[in-house]
Amino acid sequence: METPYFIRFFLIISIAFFIFGCSTSTAYRITNLRSSSVINTPVHNSSHHLTDTPLHPLDPLTVPEINKIRSILSAFEPFLSSFPSINTLSLDEPDKSQVLGWKPGEQLPPRRASVESVLDGQTHLLTVDLDLGVVTRHVVSIGSGYPMLTTEDQTTALEVLYSDLEFNKSILARGVDFNDLVCGSSSPGWYGADEEGKRIVKVQCFSGQNTPNYYMRPIEGLTATVDVDKREVVKITDTGRDIPIPKETNTDYLYSTRSQFPDVDPETNPMSMEQPKGPSFTIENGHIVKWANWVFHIRPDIRAGMIISQAMIRAENGEYRSVMYKGFASEVFVPYMDPDEAWYFKTYMDAGEYGLGATAMALLELNDCPRYSYYMDGVFASADGRPFIRPNMICIFERYAGDIGWRHSEIPVMGFDIRESRPKVTLVARMVASVGNYDYIFDWEFQTDGVIRIKVGLSGMLLVKGTPYENIYNISNIEDMTGTLVSENVIGVVHDHHISYHLDMDIDGPNNSFAEVNLVKEETSLGQSPRKSYLKAKRKVAKTENDAKIKLKLYDPSEFHVFNPTRRSRLGNPTGYMIIPGGTAASLLDHDDPPQIRAAVTNNQIWVTPHNKSEVWAGGLLTSQSKGEDTLAVWSARDREIENKDIVLWYTLGFHHIPCQEDFPVMPTVSSSFELKPVNFFDRNPILNAKPTFQEDLPRCFAASS
Amino acid sequence: METPYFIRFFLIISIAFFIFGCSTSTAYRITNLRSSSVINTPVHNSSHHLTDTPLHPLDPLTVPEINKIRSILSAFEPFLSSFPSINTLSLDEPDKSQVLGWKPGEQLPPRRASVESVLDGQTHLLTVDLDLGVVTRHVVSIGSGYPMLTTEDQTTALEVLYSDLEFNKSILARGVDFNDLVCGSSSPGWYGADEEGKRIVKVQCFSGQNTPNYYMRPIEGLTATVDVDKREVVKITDTGRDIPIPKETNTDYLYSTRSQFPDVDPETNPMSMEQPKGPSFTIENGHIVKWANWVFHIRPDIRAGMIISQAMIRAENGEYRSVMYKGFASEVFVPYMDPDEAWYFKTYMDAGEYGLGATAMALLELNDCPRYSYYMDGVFASADGRPFIRPNMICIFERYAGDIGWRHSEIPVMGFDIRESRPKVTLVARMVASVGNYDYIFDWEFQTDGVIRIKVGLSGMLLVKGTPYENIYNISNIEDMTGTLVSENVIGVVHDHHISYHLDMDIDGPNNSFAEVNLVKEETSLGQSPRKSYLKAKRKVAKTENDAKIKLKLYDPSEFHVFNPTRRSRLGNPTGYMIIPGGTAASLLDHDDPPQIRAAVTNNQIWVTPHNKSEVWAGGLLTSQSKGEDTLAVWSARDREIENKDIVLWYTLGFHHIPCQEDFPVMPTVSSSFELKPVNFFDRNPILNAKPTFQEDLPRCFAASS
The missing domain is CATH 2.70.98.20 (Copper amine oxidase, catalytic domain)
Structure with missing residues (x-):
């Protein structure tokens, strides 16, 4: 996804330069205010996902499966002349009865994918059967609503806008250097007939001058409505020319530029949740989490983010009982x-x-999640139907925060000094x-x-x-x-x-x-x-x-x-x-x-x-x-x-x-x-038999620098 | 407090034995259902509190101060013939203006104590000035309400009851072995004229047979109302003789008797919040906690438990600003x-x-509070006015639970890969x-x-x-x-x-x-x-x-x-x-x-x-x-x-x-x-300048057994 993204931007910039003759020192900084254009790993960099195989009926689509789906769609008659935009492509879960009936070691229920795609402004909803190798359902939506916006939809909007004369005039009028311009596309909601029947986004812009935090420097009152399928500007409103762009003062938040700021404040000594014998959970077959008395399936999802399935907890008799x-x-x-x-x-x-x-985005180790976390990648499809990896998208970790599971202190009579916790x-x-x-x-x-x-x-x-x-x-x-x-x-x-x-x-x-x-x-x-x-x-x-x-x-x-x-x-x-x-x-x-x-x-x-x-x-x-x-x-x-x-x-x-x-x-x-x-x-407190912590359970720790 | 407590019980037991001729193998187990009779350290065992000196206007009363108050009260004319029951004795805080005006190093504002005591069924409210060495306020309450019940009040009720024939008959009728009897006294609330004008408690009992968890074995429907000042049974109601005492099955919760139960379950690997360079907070002068950008005073209190005072947080300019x-x-x-x-x-x-x-009660180390906690004792007065120590009553610790103070991931365009957390x-x-x-x-x-x-x-x-x-x-x-x-x-x-x-x-x-x-x-x-x-x-x-x-x-x-x-x-x-x-x-x-x-x-x-x-x-x-x-x-x-x-x-x-x-x-x-x-x-996010965690900040840890 990344290479075409950047190339395309440079093309747009050339157009803009032609129109306004701006400095060529740097390109526009373009972003999608609420977009999916986060950093992804091209599949060839993550060879371990190249041969992923689904092992559970609810396992997400794998790289080979996504590649196969793309092949099937490419050969699908309505898409022969033009491959659609793939807005979402994800596991079509088997029926619940099939999932519940499945046992480890058995063959998986038929693997299917749900696809929401757009071609020539129309939404196509498809089901692809991976075992049969065919599209088993194809519906062109006639109701309201469109699939999730893709990165390409959003960058299209910016391309269109950046070549629009009125827009460029507005930016000039605000005195914003094009090198500092950061624009983002935003979903428009639904507000009646005016904007029906076309896929649109609303674009708004910011100054990224001298700050990574352009959000705090809005170019207020400038909104462009762009039809992303027809690639045309529908409307530009520019009502905020008397509103100054807020200064960059105090907007930076990067640690790397902290030298601008006072010392680290407030400062505390290093602290960490430590597990010298390692975490108590295991990840089986990539997506089954087993920990203490729990077992559940977890998978990344392009829309929901994270889906927990078949959460079960162990009862006193050892039986795992279904909860969710x-x-x-x-x-x-x-x-x-x-x-x-x-x-x-x-x-x-x-x-x-x-x-x-x-x-x-990829989680930041040691800060978004503690040490000893397990990180799980997301495997998704981009708008062209090809797979990509979202690395370290989910983390799983054990937590001890100094809290108490249960406790009781008893009044000490007759030598009866009970303190249990x-x-x-x-x-x-x-x-x-x-x-x-x-x-x-x-x-x-x-x-x-x-x-x-x-x-x-x-x-x-x-x-x-x-x-x-x-x-x-x-x-x-x-x-x-x-x-x-x-x-x-x-x-x-x-x-x-x-x-x-x-x-x-x-x-x-x-x-x-x-x-x-x-x-x-x-x-x-x-x-x-x-x-x-x-x-x-x-x-x-x-x-x-x-x-x-x-x-x-x-x-x-x-x-x-x-x-x-x-x-x-x-x-x-x-x-x-x-x-x-x-x-x-x-x-x-x-x-x-x-x-x-x-x-x-x-x-x-x-x-x-x-x-x-x-x-x-x-x-x-x-x-x-x-x-x-x-x-x-x-x-x-x-x-x-x-x-x-x-x-x-x-x-x-x-x-x-x-x-x-x-x-x-x-x-x-x-x-x-x-x-x-x-x-x-x-039937009773399920953690009655939990063990207290004793001194010998605790680790011996040293500062890394010692 | 402990010695008289036990002696007294043995006296009661003798009376009961005389009446019913029970086995003498063990004494009754007597407890106070909602009482203050927790384990206390006699002062002579905690020599470090013997010379405690108040260093802040809000510091709690010290052992020497409590001893002095007792002397002052003993010499106070109304108490010359009979020393009252001391129900609460605690710091009478100086006026807020005096506290706020005080600076470290200055002489403390006058030290005073508030005393609520009972003598002959009357509530005496007193203020004792420690500097002047006199009682400066003495009021006998004429309104409704009494001070907190003391352990002695509650054990008095049990003494009275255990020598009551009707009560003993009721217990016999329930088939409870007196060796297994556990009774507790409970505050009666207020429900109209019937019970006004006398200090009463309600006593209810349990079977402690084969379980430390007598709460789960109530002798239902038996309630005795006892006047603790007149030392007489006011009323016994016994309406539950057809209700069986619940069995002891599954009531035990002690780790030491866990052999009765299945294995430890659910089990997790040892885990600990580790701070190889130690906690970041300091305790100054016994009661001032300084940590990160906060400073506050904390003290144990017999009634509130824990009082936080003068909580202040540091602003960007270094000034500590008052919050609470x-x-x-x-x-x-x-x-x-x-x-x-x-x-x-x-x-x-x-x-x-x-x-x-x-x-x-004293907190249980490593279970009620994590490693590296600081423990603070309570210093209180018992009913006879003598000081006692409640060890490890408060703990203070730093917590890292894997949570995020603030974060942002930025969309990576133009090499702009921001992930800050x-x-x-x-x-x-x-x-x-x-x-x-x-x-x-x-x-x-x-x-x-x-x-x-x-x-x-x-x-x-x-x-x-x-x-x-x-x-x-x-x-x-x-x-x-x-x-x-x-x-x-x-x-x-x-x-x-x-x-x-x-x-x-x-x-x-x-x-x-x-x-x-x-x-x-x-x-x-x-x-x-x-x-x-x-x-x-x-x-x-x-x-x-x-x-x-x-x-x-x-x-x-x-x-x-x-x-x-x-x-x-x-x-x-x-x-x-x-x-x-x-x-x-x-x-x-x-x-x-x-x-x-x-x-x-x-x-x-x-x-x-x-x-x-x-x-x-x-x-x-x-x-x-x-x-x-x-x-x-x-x-x-x-x-x-x-x-x-x-x-x-x-x-x-x-x-x-x-x-x-x-x-x-x-x-x-x-x-x-x-x-x-x-x-x-x-004026802005006060933790903008906080530092992320780096690998080199984290400790190297080993299992204690390794």
Whole structure:
């Protein structure tokens, strides 16, 4: 991918030079504000992936498989004259029954790929059967929405724009040296008929002069709409010429240029989680993680980033019991709260429009993940259908953070001096998506007590808006500000992040039910008790989807259980898992506002649907520019039966973000999480027999320099 | 304290033997269900505390000071004939202005002690001036409520009860061997006139036969009410004779008896947070913690457990700026949700009735706290006024958990391959209160980015109720259950935990204001934008206390800022800290229910009051049996002005707990936390200049056995 990328840029630059006669010392710096153009390893550099073989029904497509798919597609009749753009190409999972029925050593179920591609502005959806060597399904989409944008789509937009006279005039008028120009393409959302029927992106630009952090130097009010299939500029709006480009002062964040800054501050002594006997987990066949009492399958995915499958935990009798068939981030909705022409469309759906895997860069060892981490590469297809490797895209590590798994101190009577405590050790699978400016740290944390914690951390850069103001004292109507002044001439615009998870829970098997265990205040009757009131847990099993569309209520609290109605604990309690909500920030936009229609998954915090192979992406399969015709809310409007069915739980983790100066020029990480927790799943505390730490368990360590 | 404790028990046993002629092989095991009788070190064993000298105005009372106070009290006229019971004896903090005005090296402000004591059933509140050597204030309380129960109060109740014929008959009728009897005394709450005017405790008993975990073997339905001052049994109710005592099966949790169990499971390799160059923090003068950019004072407290004072963080210019004058857990409200005679009164206020410091046992090294922790002793006074040492009561450690302080990956165009990431290292101060069955893990975590995370973990044992049922299939009316069947004949009763924090915020000085920054949905006007709606942050500064009584609302969200109205950031933003709520579970009891009147602090999640030296304990100074006349809700009903005043923020962290089988026989830790986070306090990201970790920073480690 890289070579053509650069060549093409130089071609564009030549055109620009011809038009404006600029210095030829350096090329434009061009970037894709929210793009998939991260560094990839060409396959020939990663010979160990050249002969990868799938060993499990859910293993991702391999390099040889992707090459084969490309051959099949090249020979497919509609693509004979012109090979389409491959927007996504990924494993078409076998039916759940096939996966569940498969045993190690057996032949894999038929390997198939799902392909979303674009040719002449039309979206082609295909299924390729690798065993048969043919396309088994081919549909040309007639609904709204397009596949994920490719790097090529986005660079096309820039090529087109850079040869546009009006655009070049605008840049000149802002006084930006073309050598410093950094432009990025951004998905446009959907806002009615004007922009329907064509694949477009919105391009906005920045000054990269004297800073690696061009995000903080926006060329405010300049927005170009480009049709990427017709390769033409649809519209340029340029309303911000009176807004200065913010200065580069204080924007740099690189350690290598730290000499500009004061000393390292604050400084702490080196510290590390050490495991002299190595980590306790093993990776089998490339994708099966075994650790403590857990086993699960993990794979990189171009859209979801990271998919956890078939998570099972060992019971006291040694049996591995199913907890979750599949879990992943299905959509990320990021609406900015500014109705201006240059801002209204920033209502991103990062998974469907950009891909969380497509934007996941190689992790930085020792800093993104601790020592002794295991790194897993992503194997994906680029727009031309050829495979590429995203190295070190996922890390897996064990964590000991000084926390306590369980404990009790007893009152020492009769020599009865009990102090028992067990350290808490967990396993983390991590991936970071850098969707343009923002960095999303996705963690799945497994605990030996059966809890799964799903956590999202936010770091990276704010998306900022230029303003004439350098100080809020100069602002006459501060009520009109759509964000906080975070630096001179820089507004951090208010926005939300809503991360919607698809959680196909299979508690002891596919057929489960969903119960709301409501805590209800009861009043005592006269003379019954000195108490007037107390709470009682009232369990109600959801019959249909409408019973399980949950808005959380602080003053009407419930637990939310997924349980197996055919399996009971030793005592007769339903065996299940509960979801413990966290990061509860609801989307407050009008339900009929276009972005909210598309992100209607955020209308509730919890939904439950019957398992349906086609209901994977909460914002719809074809998300970009979609009208919201294929969302969770639409599927779920049928109000299907969900009792004792194979059901999927959906949970949305939310953040409201009113920026502050501490978020400039790069944001300290803010995190939220929710949990899946066993509830009467085990007959007793599953870590009762865990071992305490003794002095002889601990390593002897020396400073590396000693 | 220990010697008389044991001697006294043997005396009681003799009486019991006389009455019932039991075997003399072992004594009764007696314990205090929620008591302060934890293991203490007699002072002569800790010679290093014998000469402790206070070095800071907020340093706790020392051994010499406590001895001096006892002398002063012994010579105090009202106590000449009979020395009172010393229920609490602790530092009477100097006025805030004196503390803030004091500089290291200067003479300390006058040292004073607050004493709450009981003599002949009357509560005496005293202030002792150590410099003057006299009692400077003496008030006999005429309102409701008593001081914290002492160990002696609680053992008195047991002595009285064990010589009671009716009680002994009841125990015999249950078939419990007296050698196996474990009884505990419990605070009675307040439920009207019947029990007013006398200091009482409720005693309940368990079988300790064949298990260290007697909590799981309740003698259900037997409750004795004992007047501890008159030393008489007020009432015995015995309604549960048809309820079997649950068996000991599966109740043991000791590692030393693990041979009863299967192998260690789940097992993980040894793991440790290693710091070959040692921790980065220092403890100066015994109580000042300096770490990275933070400095704060910490002291053990018999009631609050752990008090953080004068927390300050270093700004870019090197100046230490004030964040919080004082923070601590002010009350812990734990209502059980069962109106039965043996259960209705279990609406504990653990700080005011038992003391979070009084119940904090010595921490277990390497398990409760990681290697390289610093341990701090508590120095307290026992009921006879003599000092004792609670060893290793607080630990302080640095934490690296593999998390990321901030990061960004940049799209690699033009050789622009940026991947920057900073590991996150924090400092934790921890204390664990074992208030009878429950263990509360209290953490204060300081981050270099200015965030303070306040976290509570719950572990230990459930308070369980006996039941005739062994399986829920046998239960005819399951709707009447007040909890979950967690083992045969054992119900884990539904309950809440509400932990209310007193947070005397001093952002850049004492005078602060409180603002609610409300996110309000705005509708766009016709033609203004393709968007219909967006959110806008609207800031409203609270004028009086009523403006700041906050119930959190998911669909009407706000940020809550404490800020200094006289100090602005470089850009003119108010400099402040916000509270990020977490663990949001509200108390749902009737506001006029006696326990809720006493715990009215839980009527809102957030309150703001003007600083007032007498408003420290959210449930009132004299909490035990109080009618709720002296609570935060009462003080705050005056609706005082809070704008640009020295203000205190109160936050309540809550848990609803519907027990499950996994909580048996000891509960895996469940945690929640809230945060104090800088908001325009710093002019930019305060950890921008933090250093990444390099390979050469990491230690070389070997297994201890290698």
